[in-house]
Amino acid sequence: MSRFLVLLAAASSVIADTKTFNWDITWVNAAPDGYTRPVIGVNNQWPCPTLEANVGDEIIVNVKNSLGNQSTGLHWHGQWQKGTPHMDGTPQVAQCPIPDGESFTYKYTAAQSGTHWWHSHAEAQYPDGIRAPMIVHDRSYEGPLGVAKQFVMTVSDWYHEQDPWIVHKLLTNSGGPPPEVDASLMNDKQSDTFQVQPGKKYLFRFLSISAFLAHSIKIDGHDMTITALDGVPCNPKTVDSLIIAPGQRYDVVIQTKRSTNRNYAIHSKLMGTRFSNTGVLSYNPRNAAPGGLPDPIVLLDDMSITPKDGQKRLPPSDHKITMDVTYRDLPGNMRRIYLGNDTYLKADVPTLYTALTTGNAALNPIVYGSAVNPSVIRSGETVDIIVNNKDEFAHPMHLHGHVFQVLARGPGDWNGDESQFPETPMKRDTVTTIPGGHLVIRFTADNPGAWLFHCHMEWHVAAGMVATIIESPDLLQQARPYIPGDHYAICRDKRIPTQGNCAGKTRNVLDTRDCHNEPEYSDTWGALEVEDVPGGSGGGHKSRGRGRRGRA
Numbered sequence: 274m275s276r277f278l279v280l281l282a283a284a285s286s287v288i289a290d291t292k293t294f295n296w297d298i299t300w301v302n303a304a305p306d307g308y309t310r311p312v313i314g315v316n317n318q319w320p321c322p323t324l325e326a327n328v329g330d331e332i333i334v335n336v337k338n339s340l341g342n343q344s345t346g347l348h349w350h351g352q353w354q355k356g357t358p359h360m361d362g363t364p365q366v367a368q369c370p371i372p373d374g375e376s377f378t379y380k381y382t383a384a385q386s387g388t389h390w391w392h393s394h395a396e397a398q399y400p401d402g403i404r405a406p407m408i409v410h411d412r413s414y415e416g417p418l419g420v421a422k423q424f425v426m427t428v429s430d431w432y433h434e435q436d437p438w439i440v441h442k443l444l445t446n447s448g449g450p451p452p453e454v455d456a457s458l459m460n461d462k463q464s465d466t467f468q469v470q471p472g473k474k475y476l477f478r479f480l481s482i483s484a485f486l487a488h489s490i491k492i493d494g495h496d497m498t499i500t501a502l503d504g505v506p507c508n509p510k511t512v513d514s515l516i517i518a519p520g521q522r523y524d525v526v527i528q529t530k531r532s533t534n535r536n537y538a539i540h541s542k543l544m545g546t547r548f549s550n551t552g553v554l555s556y557n558p559r560n561a562a563p564g565g566l567p568d569p570i571v572l573l574d575d576m577s578i579t580p581k582d583g584q585k586r587l588p589p590s591d592h593k594i595t596m597d598v599t600y601r602d603l604p605g606n607m608r609r610i611y612l613g614n615d616t617y618l619k620a621d622v623p624t625l626y627t628a629l630t631t632g633n634a635a636l637n638p639i640v641y642g643s644a645v646n647p648s649v650i651r652s653g654e655t656v657d658i659i660v661n662n663k664d665e666f667a668h669p670m671h672l673h674g675h676v677f678q679v680l681a682r683g684p685g686d687w688n689g690d691e692s693q694f695p696e697t698p699m700k701r702d703t704v705t706t707i708p709g710g711h712l713v714i715r716f717t718a719d720n721p722g723a724w725l726f727h728c729h730m731e732w733h734v735a736a737g738m739v740a741t742i743i744e745s746p747d748l749l750q751q752a753r754p755y756i757p758g759d760h761y762a763i764c765r766d767k768r769i770p771t772q773g774n775c776a777g778k779t780r781n782v783l784d785t786r787d788c789h790n791e792p793e794y795s796d797t798w799g800a801l802e803v804e805d806v807p808g809g810s811g812g813g814h815k816s817r818g819r820g821r822r823g824r825a
């Protein structure tokens with residue numbers, strides 16, 4: 274018995290691989306909808322590469338920032354970073370921003386299998402192109418699906434202007450009407466063809482890498498059986514169409530027909546706009562191109578989907594965090610979103626570093642600064658986050674470091690009545706609120722780190738719709754995750770302090786008078802500093818350099 278286990282362990286250590294990627298982050302021109310503009314790519318290419326691995330692989334991504342005008346930081350959406358919270362890629366939270374010209378290595382285990390993605394987490398940057406799928410294979414999930422082949426299909430909105438400028442206009446009262454979307458993309462193109470054979474099953478991995486708007490997806494003549502939400506395998510649920518919000522993923526299996534005499538349209542519609550894409554489910558390339566409009570979509574209530582592992586509702590929570598979503602116009606021509614008490618502003622010290630360096634005070638949310646909307650949770654607690662959404666948007670809310678159970682979603686503020694909570698709740702990592710409604714999610718504090726909870730509409734992130742969950746700072750201090758030297762080097766490079774409270778104060782850390790509390794106009798700008806973009810051939814407005822404190 275014991276020898277058998279040893280052999281198994283040896284076998285799995287052979288299977289687990291190290292996957293190394295060398296990514297030079299660069300501006301490059303691209304025209305996914307026929308309009309040429311500068312986009313952010315990797316190694317002078319765009320679309321950015323899909324990161325593909327097997328569950329348990331060690332991922333090493335050597336990043337060089339060659340943008341020339343913006344800092345960056347890469348987040349691995351769907352990877353919990355257990356034991357490596359410093360690899361979460363969130364500038365001024367898990368690390369300092371990677372300045373122009375500097376290098377930085379991400380190294381972590383791809384522990385969460387499924388359909389995920391990676392993207393810049395420097396605000397207002399990923400919609401300029403730096404986002405792509407991250408697929409982590411797991412035979413124990415994929416094998417039983419019995420599919421002949423897998424396809425990845427991303428959907429996104431697309432803009433001709435660069436995002437920092439869009440955000441700038443959106444968040445100032447004088448900016449005029451909201452920016453208009455210029456196109457919808459399917460796999461970063463206008464259309465894509467998925468070649469199939471008759472009488473087989475296929476897995477489609479749908480991802481929304483949108484900046485702002487959701488898509489509906491429907492395949493003519495074929496039901497879709499959902500098999501995973503945000504990488505979490507679920508009990509099969511057959512639907513006719515689905516709606517996917519920014520940050521979300523749906524795995525679906527389709528069964529192809531016996532006849533090959535026609536091809537079918539895959540409709541991806543950018544909701545609330547005139548833009549859509551028509552992909553081709555191709556049985557035979559010689560068949561006529563499919564077209565037409567999809568039938569009206571049938572709304573899917575994802576709350577009805579249960580996880581494959583059958584996990585029951587977690588025990589009643591020890592710790593409830595309630596956040597109201599409100600828009601406020603502030604003096605100085607600013608429009609900000611408040612998530613809870615405050616509108617998010619970056620701390621001077623990355624929040625994880627504050628958690629590691631302020632001793633017992635790290636258990637007191639005050640040290641992180643009210644402007645990061647901090648909540649400190651303790652190891653083993655069951656935590657409820659309650660969002661009361663006071664405005665007319667359906668916000669896709671994403672929590673880093675976890676998946677969560679979704680216990681309630683409905684109109685109005687949450688009334689506290691837990692009697693209708695589902696026995697076996699849906700689990701995912703990005704869930705949409707309803708306009709003017711509430712959302713209740715629950716998770717266990719089992720992953721020490723500094724995790725953002727935010728809307729995945731990127732412009733809402735820039736407007737401050739972000740909160741910080743500081744999880745088990747006492748355990749972080751005991752465990753002392755090893756933080757490599759290159760993390761500190763990029764801080765030194767820009768004179769960003771790496772210890773102390775939100776203002777970098779290492780004594781009297783509860784004195785936070787010097788921490789940011791007032792939104793500054795320039796805070797609405799993207800990755801700290803934006804200047805003229807080299808090589809722009811049609812990129813619209815050239816952004817002006819207005820970085821906060823001149824960090825690049």
Ligand SMILES: [Cu+2]
Pocket residue numbers: 666667668669728729730733738
């Ligand atoms: Cu939002």
